[in-house]
Amino acid sequence: MNEPIHLAAEAPASLEVSQSFEAFYDAESRTLFRRLWLVTGNRAEAEELMQDAFLKVWERWEQVGGMEDPVGYLYRTAMNLFRKRYRRAVLAIRRSLGFTPTRDDFADADDRQDVRRVLSTLPSRQRAALVLTEMLGFSPNEAGRALGVRASTVRSLSRQGRESFRKAMEVDDA
């Protein structure tokens, strides 16, 4: 009863698809994990979100694997999960205790670590907007869909994030 259940044993017909998923995972997991870490500020949380996103992709791999942009689907799924969990957590905490989230990995950064210091000052939604727009090249519309907000909100969040960086560091964000 405690033996692990292997996909190949349960669904031999989809073995080839399963192997493709594994290759997809190998190619994308590290990058997704790192970007989710930038968004969440916590390794365990980043891995958990990454796992949940890959599991959703895995369940639909026969469809997702044939998509033109499975990576985009993966990131939209991950950001959608992040958004739901984050908003739910904030809501529950606010309603129950009146506390707001206050600390994450970035908060412990040494002052000399400028990037971490700047990140520590940004709310998660601003980090997410920056990661989507600056690192992944999402348009405000695409990022808005992933984050469940309007494109104008994404533009505002990204602008605030860039402004924070500009104030703290001399960077070329052109």
Add this chain to the structure above:
Amino acid sequence: MMPSISELLERESTTVDLEPGDFERLVRRRDRRRRNRRISAGVVGIAVFVAAIWIVTSGGVFDRSETSVVPGGDVTGPTVDPFSLGFNGLPPEDATPSEPLFGELVMRDSGIDPRFAVNVYADGRLIWFRQDHGDYPNTWIEQRLTPEGVNLLVSGAVPLGGQFEDPGGQLPAGAWEDLELRPYVPWRYAVLPSCNITRCLPAAAQGLVAGTERPFRGGRLKHGWFAGHFVDVVGTSSAVGFVFQVPIADARAIAEILSNAGFEEGEAGPVGMVWFSASNGVADGDEDLIQFVPVLPDGTIETLIMPGV
């Protein structure tokens, strides 16, 4: 030329990496979800499930040469993976609640990370959970100590295992009445609505929770990390309010009422937490949430958003 923001972020992100075995952890998580779905569908009752574990693992308990999930101590522990135990959501109807129903707490160690907690009871129960790479067991895990075992832990003569170890891993064989890992089955649940019950709970559910209010005692709050954030609430809580506390049969009835009323059951939370949200068309984060949390023998709950009851 100064680096761009994207270059800075890219560079910063390369300072972290996945720990080895990440794909195996993914597969394990998928398998556990599948198994939980089967269990919650009623295919396998919890009594059968536990019995099967006992049959598989009862041999060679004291054979120190065997691979064990209990490191370091004088006795080899059970080979059961604590993350394979438990049930998805509320316990099946044939699950037997842990006894005695009430217990005197004699030691508690919550650690720094909230995904680790140990409770020792005067009656010998050791009820605990721990996280593992962002994963956590479906339920609290229960073992049984002898009076000597309780004394060894409470006196500090034997230290508790750390956050990533089994808490009783340092105890000698004589400290154990029952070393097996079993899912803790509560006989009561705390029901924590995020909304005014007269607005968000169906009338039938309101009838079941009426008169079961318990005030917060407050005080013992821990760091809670949730959605990537430490909720720094150590110390005395200023929170005021109440939760509902219902026996497990009523918890099941309320869950069924919520399901029939269109509430959506969320994915299982850590250590037996169950979530329902109203799928009433409001934006994510604005929906009503009803949380079920197992109540421990001393009447407390472990949750990231609420003190003991």
